[in-house]
Amino acid sequence: VVGKGNNGNNNTNHHHSQTPNDAVKVCLDHSVSLFLYPDRPPITYFCHECFVTVSKKLLSKSELNAISTLFEDINHPIKQVDITCENKNCRAQEKIAVSTCFSPECSSYNGNRPIRYCNQCHKIRHNTRRGADHVIHVPLTSPWELEPETQNYLVKAIISLLKEARPFGSGKRTDKEESMQRTMAVLDVDDEENDESFLNERRLLSRYGVWLLVGLIKLEEDTPHEIIGHMLSMLFEWFNTTAYLPNDKT
DSSP: OBOOOTTSSSOOSTTOOSSOOBOOEEEOOHHHHHHHOTTSOSOEEEOHHHHHHHHHHHHHTTOOSOGGGTEEEOOOOOSOOOSBOOOTTOOOSOOBEEEEEOSHHHHGGGTSSOEEEEHHHHHHHSSSSSOTTOOEEOOOOOGGGSOHHHHHHHHHHHHHHHTTOOOTTOSOOOHHHHHHHHHHHHTTOOHHHHHHHHHHHHHHHHHHHHHHHHHHOOOOTTOOHHHHHHHHHHHHHHHHHHTTOTTOOO
């Protein structure tokens, strides 16, 4: 995304260089966009220099009282997901990235792109004094460190994934399976071939339940026995379903 220049071209700086600058602001108010560029349809993007110039112009015209409410910060797509901290002032010894921040306050340090932080920088940037309202993506942690509601979602997700491994001809068809069966019948697809292919896909999907279980579930002294028992019973059922299948692809 590039900004619109003051001369009406796709140029975004005062010197009218050949290469447009990256946009850092977007104006969603059509009246402002049409006032500034009547020959161009909304919405309007601005680089930093053009945003400063336009802000002064609008204020001098007494068109707006609050510039900040009309312009939104924007993030550009992540070009490459780095495995190390992208903070230029990072002083941590362990620089493996553990979080990604999408908030403008942090992304502005990375060319208006979401920035990756190591554990130390993450704690400095996001704590009770600053960054508490930032939009952050972090890896899944141990279920026992999550809030009860989120913990319940994670446990149910693992169990649901393990349940995807079902033996041939077992149980009653779900609504999704019935719908797919009717679709295949309309398309005149062989039922036996369709059933086998569909069940193979479900068994492949069930692997993610095993990976989540192995990667996240660690036994602790206060681990709820009923939750562990439920997940272990589903794991044994998964193993019983997939271990002895001919030409098993899981």
